[in-house]
Every structure is written in C-alpha cells, then in structure tokens.
Amino acid sequence: MAFFDFVDKVEYGTGKDYSFRYYDADKVVMGKKMSEWLPFAMAWWHNLGATGADMFGVGTADKTFGQVPGTMEHAKAKVDAGFEFMQKLGIKYFCFHDVDLVPEADDINVTNARLDEISDYILEKMKGTDIKCLWGTANMFGNPRFMNGAGSTNSADVYCFAAAQVKKALDITVKLGGQGYVFWGGREGYETLLNTDVKFEQENIARLMKMAVEYGRSIGFTGDFYIEPKPKEPMKHQYDFDAATAIGFLRQYGLDKDFKMNIEANHATLAGHTFQHELRISAINGMLGSIDANQGDLLLGWDTDEFPFDVYETTMAMYEVIKAGGLRNGGFNFDAKNRRPSYTFEDMFRAFILGMDSFALGLLKAAEIIEDGSIDNFIKEKYSSYNDGIGKKIVDGETSLEELSAYACSLKKPALPGSGRQEYLQYKVNNILFK
Ligand code: XLS
Ligand code: NI
Ligand code: NI
Numbered sequence: 329m330a331f332f333d334f335v336d337k338v339e340y341g342t343g344k345d346y347s348f349r350y351y352d353a354d355k356v357v358m359g360k361k362m363s364e365w366l367p368f369a370m371a372w373w374h375n376l377g378a379t380g381a382d383m384f385g386v387g388t389a390d391k392t393f394g395q396v397p398g399t400m401e402h403a404k405a406k407v408d409a410g411f412e413f414m415q416k417l418g419i420k421y422f423c424f425h426d427v428d429l430v431p432e433a434d435d436i437n438v439t440n441a442r443l444d445e446i447s448d449y450i451l452e453k454m455k456g457t458d459i460k461c462l463w464g465t466a467n468m469f470g471n472p473r474f475m476n477g478a479g480s481t482n483s484a485d486v487y488c489f490a491a492a493q494v495k496k497a498l499d500i501t502v503k504l505g506g507q508g509y510v511f512w513g514g515r516e517g518y519e520t521l522l523n524t525d526v527k528f529e530q531e532n533i534a535r536l537m538k539m540a541v542e543y544g545r546s547i548g549f550t551g552d553f554y555i556e557p558k559p560k561e562p563m564k565h566q567y568d569f570d571a572a573t574a575i576g577f578l579r580q581y582g583l584d585k586d587f588k589m590n591i592e593a594n595h596a597t598l599a600g601h602t603f604q605h606e607l608r609i610s611a612i613n614g615m616l617g618s619i620d621a622n623q624g625d626l627l628l629g630w631d632t633d634e635f636p637f638d639v640y641e642t643t644m645a646m647y648e649v650i651k652a653g654g655l656r657n658g659g660f661n662f663d664a665k666n667r668r669p670s671y672t673f674e675d676m677f678r679a680f681i682l683g684m685d686s687f688a689l690g691l692l693k694a695a696e697i698i699e700d701g702s703i704d705n706f707i708k709e710k711y712s713s714y715n716d717g718i719g720k721k722i723v724d725g726e727t728s729l730e731e732l733s734a735y736a737c738s739l740k741k742p743a744l745p746g747s748g749r750q751e752y753l754q755y756k757v758n759n760i761l762f763k
Contacts, residue, residue, distance in 0.1 A: 331393060331409045332673055338417050338681060346677055351688035353418060358650060358695050365649065366687055367659035368621075368680075369421035369462040370414055372428040374633065375676060376406040380668035389671035398431045403446050411453050417680050421462035423510075423661045426497045427470065436489065440496050447500045454504070462508060462659045463554065463590075463618065464501030466493035469514025469562065477515045479533035480567070491536060498544050507657040508618055509544060510590050511537060512556035517563030530567060534581035541586045552657045553583075554590035554617045557606070559599040561631055570599040571609040578615075588617025592663055593641065594624035594631050603641055607648035618658025619645070621683060635664040635683040642690025643697070643761065650694055660687060693761055702756045706749060 340352040353363040379387025391397075393405035406429075410422065426432075429450075430442035454460070468478035468490050476482050478490035501509050516533055518524040541553060555578065557568040568574045571589050578584040589610040596606040610616040623636040636642055649655065662683050666675045697703060713719045718735050721727040736742070 329394075329408065330412060332412055332416060332677070334674060335416055335677055337415075338677065346681065348681060348685055348688070350692060351684045357691055358698070360654065362688060362691060363418075363420070365646075365654055365691055366684070367421055367462070367655065368417075368419050368684055368687075369423050369659045369661040370410065370419050370680075371620075371661055371663045372406075372410065372422055372424040374663065374665040375413065376410050377428055378665045380666070380671055382668065385668075388668050389666070400430065400442060400445065403430045403442070404449055407446065407450055407453055411457065411459065413676065414459055415457060417677070417684070419680070420458055421460055421659050421661070423462050423464070423663075425465050425467040426493060426500070427467045429500075432471065436492060443496055443500055447503050450504060461501060461504040461506035462661060463510050463551075464497050464504070464506050464508075465510040465512065466490070466497035467514070468493060474515050477517070477529065479536035480516045480518075480529035481532075487532065487536070491539065494536065494540050495543060498540065498547065498549060502544070502547050502549050506549075507551040507659075508554055508590075509540070509549065509551065510554045510556055510618075511540075512558065512590075513566055513568045515563055516568070517560075517566035519564050526567075530577065531581075533567065534577070534583065537583055537587070538581070541583065545586075552617050553587045554658075555587055556590040556592060556595070556620065557599070558592065558595040558631070561598065570596070570601060571606045571613075571615070575609070575613050575615055584615075588615045588658075590618040590620060590658070590661075591616070592620030592622060593636065593645070594622050594633060594663075595620075597624045597626060598629070598631065602644070604644040604648055607645060607652075611648060611652040616648075616652050616655065616658075618655060619649075619660050620663035621660040621687065622662065622664035633664050634667070635662065635679040636686045637682055639686055639689050639693065640761065642686045643693040643757075644690075646687065646690040646694035647697060650691075650698060696760045697757060700756070700760060703753060706753060710746065710748075 335346045338346045338348065340348040351362060353361065355362050357365060377391060379389045379391050381387040392402065393409045395402035395405045414422065426443060429446045430439065433439045433442065468474050473486045473489060474481065481487050498509060518526065555568050555574040557570050557574045558566050559569045560566055571591065574589060578587050591606045591610055593603040596603045607616060621636055623634045623638055623641065625632045625634065662680065664679065664683060666679050714723050
C-alpha cells in the first residue's frame, strides 16, 4: 500500500514540482560523490511520529497511516511509510530510538518482544533496498521513571532500566547493521545543586557508557558510539553542554577511543556557539562523528528543530566536513520537524527537499570557497611568523621563557600583528555564495 501517491521518485534536475535543484547524488565534488559527502538520514521520531503537538495544543498532522496508534499494526505501517518515503527521496539511512519503533508497554519484557518483532519486519523491508541504519539509541528521557535522569538517576533500579534499554537498543542496532549508537543526555543534568551530587552522577553516566561499549563490542558492534551535546532542555544544566565539555568528559573517563561527537546544529546555537564552531572543535580533536542536520531560530531559546534552509550555515558546515575529509561512519540525520501548520504529507517531502538541497548547495559553495583559496591562504599567511626564527623555535619547543623574554626586550616594542581582514574575507565568501 502506498501512502505518498502524489509523488514519484524525487530526482535531480527534472524540473518537476518535486525535484532537487542541487542534490545530484552521483555528481563528483572534490573527489567524492555528493551522496558520499552527504549520507542523509531520516529521523524516525520526527518524520513518522511527530504530529506537531506542542505545550499549547494537540497535533495537527495525522501520522496514523491508517492504523490505530499504540498497536503493532501502526508500528508496521510506520515502517511501510518510512521505507516508501526514503526510497522516493533517495535517502539511504534512518535513525531511531527504541520507542519510536514500537509502543512502550508497562512491562519491559513485552516492549522487548515487540522490538524483536519490528526489527524482523524492518530487516525484511531492508532486503532489496540500499537503505541502512545510521544509528540507534534508547529513549531514556520520556518515561516518568527517568525524571531524575538515566545514567545520572538517584535510583539504582531506574539505572538498571536504563541499562536494559541501552542493551536492547544496541541489540537492535547491531541486528539492523547500524553504524552508530547515540547517547543524547536527555535528562542527564540538573535543576539545582541543592539536591544534586554532580560528581557522583557524572561517574555513574560514565559507568553506563563503559558497560555499553563493553557489551556493544562483545556482540560485534564495530561502529562509533556518539555523545550528542546539548547545553539545556529539558534540564537547566545538561552535563554534555557542548563538544568541548563532552570531549573532556570522554577523556576523563577513558571513553575517547570508542566515542565521537554527534553534532546538532540547533544544540550548537543553544550553547551560544555556531554550528561551525562545534564541528571544528570536534574535528580538531579527532571526534567529528555524525551530524544532526537541523536549524534553530536565534530569536527563540529552545530546540526548534527546523529543517535547514540557511545556506550560509550549511556552507560553513560543509567547509568543516570537507576539511575533515568527510564523515566516516556518520551521516546527516534530519533531526528536524515540519512546522505545526505544515501538517500534510506533501509538506514532509517539501521539508526534506529543502534540507537536502540546502546541504547540497552548501557542499558546492564550500568546495568553491576551498578552491578559491582566499581563506586558506590568508590563514596560512596569518601565522607565518612561526615559520622561521624565534617563531619556529616556539613551535618546535626549543626555547624557554628566558630566551623569549630576552628576545622581546631586544625588540623594545613589537610591530602590531597583521590585520585580521575579516570584512574582506566575509566579502569574498559572499561573492562566492551570491555570484
Ligand atoms: C534532542 C535530541 C534528540 C537526539 C536523539 O534534542 O536532538 O532528538 O538526537 O535522542
Ligand atoms: Ni538530535
Ligand atoms: Ni535536538
């Protein structure tokens, strides 16, 4: 049964109403196909689950797919709809939380049996397609038991339920051939220090992650684990504030070999950073893993999860991704949802076309910026005083504070550093973007 009869396969350059203007999967850009630079993924939760409900009103979109929500028939209809959707758009990956796939039962054994059943069904669907699982995760923030966190909970029993969910989500991820496993610290954080032992909570989160790595490796998971940093929401203070914080945490607890970052654009801006900043910090630490491709609204202080449309942002993001040599096990997961009044199935396709084309155009423009060379050349030149003389000695670690002091004193007063030329470089970028 088809759900999206109004559209055939969405393709590049057909000029049809539903088509890509920039995303040309086989086009080679800087040595790789667009589809290799941009392994797009569908987020099960937003695309197949979210109805547009918010704190002030019920949903506007009908995601029943002809079945009664809360049933396995509905869970299977979501699989059918999801695969039709991905195939029509040429999306090769999907991401899921355990409870996106099946309705959660009161008894975890029942939920687990449902997960076995639905993963068999998905596996069957995957056959004959080139669709794969990008990453899986466990929802450890929705159920009331996680009110005080999962790895950070004060209840050892609840901690065991978190462990059980991680174990099962890993089982399903491996069964579906998933390349990644995400820990987004849903409620791993706190509201007030009056009732919180931060050190103990962080140690316990690390213990849970360590057990996840041990178990995952023992069942043949060879992909990457990810932390998805986010500074706030739902908690006031989230422990994985940003990439720098999460990387420090991973190193402190010896998890840095198995984990990388899953960087979400909207989380970056919530942390007071740019998306590009978070990508750069991850990349220079060898931790750029995957991307949750969405966009926030700078006028709003929460995770609005919009489909990316700001080409300046996607360009600078792709600049980082190209410089990092691409994502290895990761991809571009549209952790994004339609706006509440865009409630039709047509809008779902429009949103993905917008997001995919925004990144494809960003890729093309980033490649042009790199080929133009102005930025790279400027940056190289900016630090050229370290290429020889006293500068080289500093970089080579062959000097001392005494020698540098003597050198400075002999100069009496240094020349000012060269101009940062920011406006000139911004103008250069604009001229490439809008030529
Ligand atoms: C929420 C997060 C979440 C993760 C997966 O803000 O972005 O959707 O990506 O748990
Ligand atoms: Ni996300
Ligand atoms: Ni988010």
